[in-house]
Amino acid sequence: MSRGGWRRRTRRRPYRDSLVGLALLLPCLVVVLLFFAYPLIGVFVRSVSDPAPGISNYVEIFSSRAFRNILRLTVEVSLLTTVGCLVLGFPVAWYITTLEKRRAQLFLVLSTAPLWVAILARLYAWTVILGRRGLINDSLAAMGLVQEPLDLLFNTRAILIGMIHVMLPFMILVLYSSMSGVDESLVESADSLGARPRQTFVRIYLPLISPGLIAGSLLVLIMSMGFFILPAVLGGGGDITIPIYVQTQIRLFKWGIASAMSMILLIVTLALFALLTKVFDPKSVVVGGSRR
């Protein structure tokens, strides 16, 4: 009875439902088309038309040795940032899942607290800490450990430190949400079946949280690839990543080269994304516990 009634009602409504769905999507769709798709097409068109039609911009980029260094540095820093965030974020996220709910909330808020501070303020704070007359060098000198100040700032290492610092909260959030979805009884079940903690971790826990590991890594990787302000401040001009290169080209009004470089960054990012999702297929894994 009730089932038939339910069916009849849903059968009558799909048209209206899809209209409602479209209405809900529309504002977002307009924004995406207007402020993302349209400019993106514009960038592409410029990359093959400015200053002259053709692929001369791409040819110029690929024939320069500097480009290869820029690309390698960008990918290297992004990958190392991702690994660093995984290594540092994993224990923190796991620790938070072991806490009772209210303490877990508090720790989540604390670990994401850096996000509340404007990024520039945080980066200049790092220059204060890492600089030649900064906190670390002054402390080391005062302890007599170093004669000359160390070069901590304005190099790749400084970019990496800052990058990990900025990206870590995102990694922790994503990892935590996937870890907290793991059914505790699965771990207990492995335990009761005789598995040692390491076996449970490798064979049960890691596969269960792998969607989170992949999502967190992709998030950090993609954000790092396109990060401009951080390498600009902490790299000190010596370490040029793709976004910085794009900006300098724009300053020289070389819009064509800048656009082509942007397209290359987009393609490299997408390729890395595809590679990672291919290697670790998130669909082969189910998050959380069993049915119910």
Added chain:
Amino acid sequence: MSESTPSTESRSLQPSTGARIEIRGVRHSFGDVLVLDEFDLTVEPGEFLTLLGPSGSGKTTLLRIVGGLTIPDEGSVIVGGVDMTLLPARERGMGFVFQNYALFPHMTVQDNVAFPLQIRGISSDQIDRDVERALELVNLQGLGSRLPRELSGGQQQRVSLARALVFNPTVVLMDEPLGSLDKRLRQYLQNSIRLLQKEIGFTAVYVTHDQEEAFAMSDRIVVMHGGTVRQLGVPETVYRSPTEHFVADFVGDINEIEGVLRESGHGLIIEIAEGNTLVVPPYVSRSLGEGDRVLCGIRPEMVVIQEEPMGSPRLQATVELVSFHGNSYRILSRLRDGRRFIVESSSSLAAPAEGSTVWLHWDEEQTIVLIPPDGQP
């Protein structure tokens, strides 16, 4: 058994002798809440023992303590003569079946059941044979390549059972394993589990809040409430001779009638409504005397409905509602003093008409006499 048994025969799931479990003085609390208080219990080898109680009675906590998933605040757990109180679950070698099945969602049925064997470093040939046999035992042959989410609830629980049995544990612990299944499937799996347990011979500790399930499956039942044992005994005894009101009420429907002890020529008798008297069971007369109040419990199916006043004891009642339950009628009636009285009679007998006056008669020997706690009638 015989010498002709091929040597390739699986070692797994052979008849084994279950281990004795001794629980001594176990006490456990969560924060300020005491969930187990000075708990003592011995489970005999090969016995099917059920912990029966309402939620919050401490039954699951006790099971987890036996399984090593919870370490008790005080007391000890001795299994097969070995003190296992502080031993982690993985070293106890017990099968544990969870209410939510706890199947590994990223592994096939085959891999789930093989998991405890792989952990033990058994050769893959042997594992294949053992897993196949275990799946056969729970009637799931051919489903090894499925993922848990592709199975029904009942099938998932059978996989979980196969996984808990495949490594030949001497003790299997089950925490409301059938709690989320529908009634028919539950009855079917109750029988399967019980038959398997009898065949293999492991010691089983089973947790449930369903008294019918406890009756159907167990050698003995422990009725728990407030973290203590309220009654321990075979199902028939728990049902027919509950030692206290909580047990009587928890394990089945019961009609309650107040009675007063009176001195008669031959000793004490119980006087209840309408001039009926009942014999006093020996366990009551020891502690009570003339004028003390008792509670008399009568199970609905013990009562015979008569149209004429015959036999003793008997009570006059008006039939209010008759409901048909397939194999029985449940008859809701009201006594002359206004109390409700439920009768269950076989549906092969004619049901009384609603609104008619009847007499309720039962065998006085079957009356459950309970001593009410102080301050209550």
